[in-house]
Amino acid sequence: MSKNQTMYELRLKRFEDAIALKEPDTTPVAPWVDGLPYFLYPELGVTHKTALYDHAKAMEAHIRYHREFEPDANCTNSMFLCGKAADFLEPTMMDWPGRKGTPLPDESIYQMFEIEHMRADEYDELIGDYSKFILTKYLPRAFKGLRGIENFRIDPSVCIMNLPLTPIAAPDVQGALTKLIEYGRIQAQADEVFLKFIGGMIDLGFPPIFAAYGESPFDVISDYFRGTMGMLYDQVERPEKIKEACAFFADIQIEKYVAMKDAPLPVRRVFFPLHKGMDGFISDEQYRDLYWAPFHRILARLIDMGYTPIIYTEGSYETRCAFIREKLLEFPPGSCMIHFESGDFAALKKMFQGIACIFGGVPMQMLEYAEKDKIVDRVKYLIDNCAAGGGYVLDASGAIEIAKRENIEAMFETARTYGKAR
Amino acid sequence: MSLLEELAQAVEYGKTADVAALIERGVAEGVSAQDMLSNGLIRGMKGLGVKFKNHQVFVPEVLIAARTLKKGSETLKHLLIDEKIEPIGKAVTATVKGDLHDVGKNLVRIMLEGVGFKVIDLGVDVSTDAIIDSIRVHTPDVLALSALLNTTLNQLANVIRDVGDAGLRGQVKIMVGGAPVDEEFAKRIGADAYADNAVAAAEVAKQLLETDQKVGGAKIVKESDDV
Ligand code: B12
Numbered sequence: 001m002s003k004n005q006t007m008y009e010l011r012l013k014r015f016e017d018a019i020a021l022k023e024p025d026t027t028p029v030a031p032w033v034d035g036l037p038y039f040l041y042p043e044l045g046v047t048h049k050t051a052l053y054d055h056a057k058a059m060e061a062h063i064r065y066h067r068e069f070e071p072d073a074n075c076t077n078s079m080f081l082c083g084k085a086a087d088f089l090e091p092t093m094m095d096w097p098g099r100k101g102t103p104l105p106d107e108s109i110y111q112m113f114e115i116e117h118m119r120a121d122e123y124d125e126l127i128g129d130y131s132k133f134i135l136t137k138y139l140p141r142a143f144k145g146l147r148g149i150e151n152f153r154i155d156p157s158v159c160i161m162n163l164p165l166t167p168i169a170a171p172d173v174q175g176a177l178t179k180l181i182e183y184g185r186i187q188a189q190a191d192e193v194f195l196k197f198i199g200g201m202i203d204l205g206f207p208p209i210f211a212a213y214g215e216s217p218f219d220v221i222s223d224y225f226r227g228t229m230g231m232l233y234d235q236v237e238r239p240e241k242i243k244e245a246c247a248f249f250a251d252i253q254i255e256k257y258v259a260m261k262d263a264p265l266p267v268r269r270v271f272f273p274l275h276k277g278m279d280g281f282i283s284d285e286q287y288r289d290l291y292w293a294p295f296h297r298i299l300a301r302l303i304d305m306g307y308t309p310i311i312y313t314e315g316s317y318e319t320r321c322a323f324i325r326e327k328l329l330e331f332p333p334g335s336c337m338i339h340f341e342s343g344d345f346a347a348l349k350k351m352f353q354g355i356a357c358i359f360g361g362v363p364m365q366m367l368e369y370a371e372k373d374k375i376v377d378r379v380k381y382l383i384d385n386c387a388a389g390g391g392y393v394l395d396a397s398g399a400i401e402i403a404k405r406e407n408i409e410a411m412f413e414t415a416r417t418y419g420k421a422r
Numbered sequence: 423m424s425l426l427e428e429l430a431q432a433v434e435y436g437k438t439a440d441v442a443a444l445i446e447r448g449v450a451e452g453v454s455a456q457d458m459l460s461n462g463l464i465r466g467m468k469g470l471g472v473k474f475k476n477h478q479v480f481v482p483e484v485l486i487a488a489r490t491l492k493k494g495s496e497t498l499k500h501l502l503i504d505e506k507i508e509p510i511g512k513a514v515t516a517t518v519k520g521d522l523h524d525v526g527k528n529l530v531r532i533m534l535e536g537v538g539f540k541v542i543d544l545g546v547d548v549s550t551d552a553i554i555d556s557i558r559v560h561t562p563d564v565l566a567l568s569a570l571l572n573t574t575l576n577q578l579a580n581v582i583r584d585v586g587d588a589g590l591r592g593q594v595k596i597m598v599g600g601a602p603v604d605e606e607f608a609k610r611i612g613a614d615a616y617a618d619n620a621v622a623a624a625e626v627a628k629q630l631l632e633t634d635q636k637v638g639g640a641k642i643v644k645e646s647d648d649v
Binding site for chain 2: 111113228229233235236280282283401
């Protein structure tokens with residue numbers, strides 16, 4: 001076995017042990033990174049714009065980062081979007097560096113803004129005829145480049161020869177369909193590069209942290225259909241519609257995972273960032289019924305198929321922890337990983353001991369602004385309080401953009417020396 | 423239940439459809455517009471604010487209540503003018519340039535209205551120039567700025583600096599907030615006040631009207647403080 005292969009196996013086992021609540025040889029360190037490698041190696045001239053438009057070049061920064069710091073997993077977050085495809089389809093829900101006319105600097109990560117792609121009175125249309133809604137309403141609203149698709153129809157009134165398909169001959173529909181084909185071609189090229197990136201990192205000894213991703217159905221509706229504000233109103237005005245739509249989206253997602261049941265993936269883990277469930281945003285009761293219940297069905301199915309869901313909570317989750325603990329108790333021990341952005345990690349460890357692997361703990365603000373000693377102390381605190389018996393992976397509080405180099409060095413170094421010395 | 427109590431409850435439970443009829447009844451019964459505003463609508467919002475602070479209600483309930491408050495205030499508007507009732511102060515709210523997060527800022531706006539401010543909301547992604555213009559045009563007592571991103575935090579400092587450069591710093595009290603902002607930061611950039619939640623923000627804004635506090639002496643109100 002080559003050295004890289006040996007390291008691959010070692011890192012994979014370290015991570016899997018932590019998840020399985022077994023003591024690994026040392027505490028795994030796997031910080032999520034967004035723009036950090038671009039920031040650390042300015043001499044490469046890589047920015048978020050490069051990551052969107054020149055994937056091969058951006059890869060250099062990620063390879064450099066992995067070689068230097070040797071994290072236990074490839075947690076690259078910013079390498080899987082394609083600027084060329086976006087230029088083509090013109091998504092309305094975001095801006096990105098490199099878009100013609102953007103005010104964003106090249107160093108900026110893409111910026112979501114959320115738009116009401118579905119009106120409050122359209123839930124029934126969505127659930128009643130999903131395909132029609134997506135094709136003729138969602139796509140033209142969500143992508144400027146696909147406006148013409150709104151007139152896509154198959155008209156079965158007279159079915160002689162090709163007659164039902166004649167609406168497709170309309171120039172605007174033609175334009176949109178041509179764009180879709182061309183988009184598919186661009187995306188396929190990009191996907192090839194992304195796969196090469198993941199494969200290349202595996203060859204270098206770094207297992208990917210996950211192999212697929214999803215969102216809680218509630219977040220799907222809030223993020224992409226109703227927008228944060230629209231959803232907040234719906235929570236009071238039409239919670240039963242949210243519930244119906246969530247159940248529906250859970251089914252769709254489960255179908256997707258079932259299709260990859262026996263897929264030959266390097267790791268069997270699915271990543272779920274949780275966006276709109278934090279303290280204060282939603283009542284405990286609605287969190288239980290609207291947010292968690294449909295999500296739980298997805299988790300259960302994945303766990304059943306031998307996948308490990310990575311639950312990545314965002315925002316303050318203090319009021320949710322006890323409930324989530326109860327729910328995770330329904331699964332075998334070590335079925336999930338759960339990330340926390342904030343909170344008392346010693347208490348979190350106690351709470352999830354014997355249930356799930358927790359990760360996170362190093363505040364991003366600290367990495368950017370604090371003195372090195374603070375980082376050393378923080379990492380020691382986390383290892384002292386969370387690492388015993390496995391069930392902990394060291395990570396920052398969010399995906400790292402900018403940090404003092406010495407702080408990143410201190411985080412890895414302390415974890416490597418102190419994590420083993422325990 | 424008295425009419426004023428009913429009005430307060432209409433706000434607290436977000437019953438927008440009921441509010442116009444209640445006000446009409448109040449007028450018929452000879453209740454003053456001032457009373458309906460302060461001891462009805464605004465009292466309802468205050469009650470809800472306390473519940474929000476205590477985690478008994480959540481962001482959605484507050485947004486719905488704000489709608490009712492707005493509807494009520496609009497219905498009362500001409501009556502208040504007739505009675506020559508003035509708001510307790512004027513405030514401008516904005517999320518700074520480059521930042522599109524407005525849920526927190528909206529809550530601050532709602533709670534400011536809830537304690538009796540007239541609020542001019544400039545929205546999100548607001549440039550320093552637009553903020554300075556609004557100080558000139560509206561002469562607010564309080565400017566409330568929100569930022570949620572590490573990358574837009576410094577924009578808070580820039581606005582305070584530029585307001586100073588425009589010679590307007592003495593005219594307006596500036597409060598800052600948003601998840602990544604803390605009291606240390608607020609002090610460092612020379613803000614007049616900081617609060618970590620919208621209810622406290624409104625209380626501290628009221629206090630800013632009353633005190634002749636020195637510019638930049640960041641008054642801090644935190645969740646734990648009794649406001
Ligand atoms: C909803 C949300 C969005 C929505 C916003 C929709 C909207 N209409 O606001 C959308 C999807 C658009 C969005 C986009 C992005 N977001 Co965002 N978002 C959030 C989220 C989930 C919730 C924010 C929120 O509404 N909180 C609830 C309110 C009530 O809290 P609040 O704003 O803090 O306000 C309270 C207090 O702070 C205070 N307060 C607020 N303002 C003021 C003002 C004054 C004067 C005072 C006194 C008090 C005060 O009172 C409020 C209530 O009591 C947070 C997660 C989190 N942890 O907060 C991320 C978060 C803020 N987003 C984040 C990021 C990175 C982004 C994006 C860059 C992501 C991307 N790559 O696209 C973009 C940036 C877009 C932009 N340019 O702004 C990060 C920021 C990290 C950081 N610190 O820099 C967060 C923390 C998520 C994370 N963990 O990574 N986001």
